[in-house]
Amino acid sequence: MRRPSVLLTSVFGPFGLDDAYGRKENVLELFHNQVTREQGLFSLRFNHQSFGLYLMAENIEAPTTVLDFPSQARFIRELRKGYDYVGISFIVPNFAKAQRMAALVREHAPKSQIILGGHGTRIPRVETLIEHDHICRGEGVFWLRRLLGEDLDRPVVHPVIASSFNKRMLGIPLAVDAAVLLPGVGCPNQCRFCATSHFFDKRYTPYFDTGRALFDICRKVEDQTGHTDFFVMDENFLKRPERARELLALMEEHDKTYRFGLFSSAETIRDVGVDFLARLGVYFLWIGVESKVEVFEKNLGVDLGAMIRELKGNGISVLASGILFLEHHDLATIWEDIEYVSSLGADFVQFMQLGPLPGTQLYREYDRKGMLRKDLPYEEWHGQHRIWFTHPNFTPAQTENLIRRAFQYEYDTNGPSLLRMFETTLLGLRALADTRDPYLLHRRRNMEREARHVRPALSVILRHAHNERSRDLAREVIRAYDETLGEPGLKQRLLTVVAGAAALREAMRVAVGANVYQPKTFRTRYRWGAKQRASEQVSGRGPKRPAIEMDWGQRAARVAPTND
Ligand code: B12
Ligand code: SF4
Structure with missing residues (x-):
């Protein structure tokens, strides 16, 4: 029996702009949206993939594609492949995008059945507002298995996903960590x-x-x-x-x-x-x-x-x-x-x-x-x-x-959250200064490596600090680092110069208000037959792992994500 094919998608970009579908205050970055949003150059920047989609794709048996952050054009292109089900995940502020996407499914893939899922499905009378065939109002893995007539008792398999991507600190792009x-x-x-x-x-x-x-x-x-x-x-x-x-x-x-x-x-x-x-x-x-x-x-x-x-x-x-x-x-x-x-x-x-x-x-x-x-x-x-x-x-x-x-x-x-975070790293290292516990010694070595790693950023923070309070704090933290780790060596001083150049560029970017980073599009395919590379599971028994297209930074880059 042919298994039905499934497309699971997040809503389309661009994000964080005033347009018919979204608002500029609603950026797709956790910290820049609602934590470090007023910290300019010091705001921590990163995006997250839509974790729920990968979890669901990993745990059904149907051939499935996850499309994360498509443009409308990219979504239409994918729809034309003729999926049996198209699942759209959305939260309340993305209602208008979900509505548009459902209309696009009807127009470009009239045979596909639409599934609505995610927090937006709690919108009152959503069933009268968005085209659909099914609505999942809550947990999705078991709900999808039930819809597709699959075994509900199969163990859940954990997807392998980077916690974030597009990560930048002081304008410096960072590898997935x-x-x-x-x-x-x-x-x-x-x-x-x-x-x-x-x-x-x-x-x-x-x-x-x-x-x-x-x-x-x-x-x-x-x-x-x-x-x-x-x-x-x-x-x-x-x-x-x-x-x-x-x-x-x-x-x-x-x-x-x-x-x-x-x-x-x-x-x-x-x-x-x-x-x-x-x-x-x-x-x-x-x-x-x-x-x-x-x-x-x-x-x-x-x-x-x-x-x-x-x-x-x-x-x-x-x-x-x-x-x-x-x-x-x-x-x-x-x-x-x-x-x-x-x-x-x-x-x-x-x-x-x-x-x-x-x-x-x-x-x-x-x-x-x-x-x-x-x-x-x-x-x-x-x-x-x-x-x-x-x-x-x-x-x-x-x-x-x-x-x-x-x-x-x-x-x-x-002062900048970055500075406070680096201070905490040092406090942790100092707390373990006298430990003899072998397990904690192991942790201390890791902390020391991390502290040395961030030291070059401290001088850059001092240079760009926005008020006297932040400059004082930066000087205090630098003093504490140097007391604990010694003065920075040549390599660290060179890294400070490199970080300084990146920070200057970022500061100029922020100053002119060009402060939105758009996520790239990820397309990940699961169980699409012979071309798929068979791979192990993350836990227990269960379906084969997919050909992952996400960007794992320098350590384990596989297939490059589609970028449109
Ligand atoms: C990561 C995250 C983000 C990421 C989004 C990354 C992305 N790719 O979209 C970032 C940081 C960018 C973000 C931003 C925002 N977020 Co947010 N975010 C979260 C967070 C912390 C985790 C989501 C997650 O991965 N959960 C784990 C997975 C497994 O669960 P899930 O996504 O809910 O998916 C399950 C079910 O919902 C269901 N399901 C989901 N989709 C679908 C689709 C189908 C077809 C089916 C069948 C089932 C299904 O099945 C999944 C498995 O059970 C949640 C809080 C939370 N803990 O859930 C808030 C949350 C989703 N965010 C929320 C909000 C409001 C926002 C923001 C508006 C900012 C803000 N003010 O908080 C912005 C919007 C940005 C934008 N323009 O879209 C709200 C949504 C509220 C609502 N009722 O709509 C939440 C619930 C937090 C809260 N405040 O309560 N967010
Ligand atoms: S219900 Fe739980 S997750 Fe929600 S705010 Fe309260 S403690 Fe936090």
Whole structure:
């Protein structure tokens, strides 16, 4: 029996521009969009592939193509190949793009069945607004298997994907340095505003529920790509502490010093303890601080300032996230919260406007009270420009102005996040100065290598620092580096010159406002017959690995991604 063919696609670019389908504030870069957005030259730049699409493609048996960030023309070209199913993944602010793509399917591939998936499917009456044949409102792997009549019990296989691409620091292009790990989706905490928790039915759906499974994936990724750093795309990874403990036990048994970037709520961090996290090799933690005035259950009884200081002291960079325009916020209390989140000493701060997103408890409440600005197109519903609900104390123009000033205040007060991150690396190294523990000694050697690696960037940061506070901080960090590692040698001084030239070019680019990097198009084919290179799986039994077209930097470049 012929298996149906499947095309899974993200929405089309370009991104981060004011056009019929998107907004300039809505750039496709996590940090530049909502974290370091006002830090100019110092903003950390990188894109992510659409992880969910690769996970699904890896775990169905049908011949499948993943098209990530196509142009409209590239999408049409792919459609003409005549797929049985075309799956479009979209989030709420990309509603107009999904609508356009569905219309293109009907026009150019009338025999294909359209599947809509992703967070945008929670838009009320979406079924009457976008052409479709099927809608997946939630977890997709098992849903797709069911649609295609496949075996639901087959073990889930983890895709091998770079955690980011297009990475730049101070304008210097960087090779891919980490892979992504997708342990599961959803979070049971049900914070009233949280789109992810509500989208996945307020519970956690694990794909890999044991430390052993995760360890096997890490090893496989290391074998195939050489990467030992992992960005863990799981809303609240430490909610399953036993899984993390088993993972660490296996790493120690096999002397593997993998490192992990995590999202985790404060209660879970408190439960496992900072020492455990440092030993596990956590190098980055994203914590939802949210607000000082409205304390969410996950933060009850936690001294966030002390926790963040302890994490940093152990070499763990922290991103503290705050919500602006909560109901009780007025001009005084919103600044109280901005100052509070900025005062916690985190390396990175995200400010996000409260956003009643379809499917959440918040959305239902605001809808009931008639507070939603349904006259605003969904392209505006993204949290970095103007709120899309009526607030008793702020006009829309004030919300745009205040979020920008919040980022600016944080940057002016604390200096570039890059600098703070490098400071944390050094603190971690110093914390291990006297260790005799063989496993931690291994980690210390890695940290020292990393510290030497970033040292040339420090002088460049000092040269471009935007205010006296940042210059002082840069001098302090440079002094601490030189005390710990010694004065930079000739090679490092030469690298400083090279980095300086790249930074100057980038600074000029930023100054003229040309500050959007578009992602390239990725096309990855799975199980398309003899031409496909058969390859091993990442974990357990399951389908063959695809011919991966993603760019693994210098270490393991395979087929170049299509670039149109
Ligand atoms: C990585 C990420 C990004 C990347 C996007 C990379 C990309 N290639 O598109 C970046 C950093 C660029 C980004 C930007 C933004 N993002 Co974002 N992002 C995420 C994040 C953290 C992870 C997504 C992910 O990979 N999850 C893991 C995979 C496995 O899950 P998944 O993608 O949901 O896919 C599963 C299901 O949804 C489903 N599925 C998805 N698509 C499809 C398609 C089909 C056909 C089927 C059958 C099933 C299916 O199956 C998958 C497997 O179960 C999520 C939060 C989260 N933890 O999910 C927010 C999230 C998706 N982002 C969100 C938002 C709002 C944004 C921004 C507007 C910025 C902002 N203000 O937060 C911008 C928009 C940029 C733009 N112009 O498009 C919201 C979406 C809210 C909503 N209801 O629409 C989320 C949920 C975060 C939040 N605030 O709650 N984001
Ligand atoms: S803890 Fe974080 S991921 Fe979980 S529901 Fe709350 S905001 Fe969402």
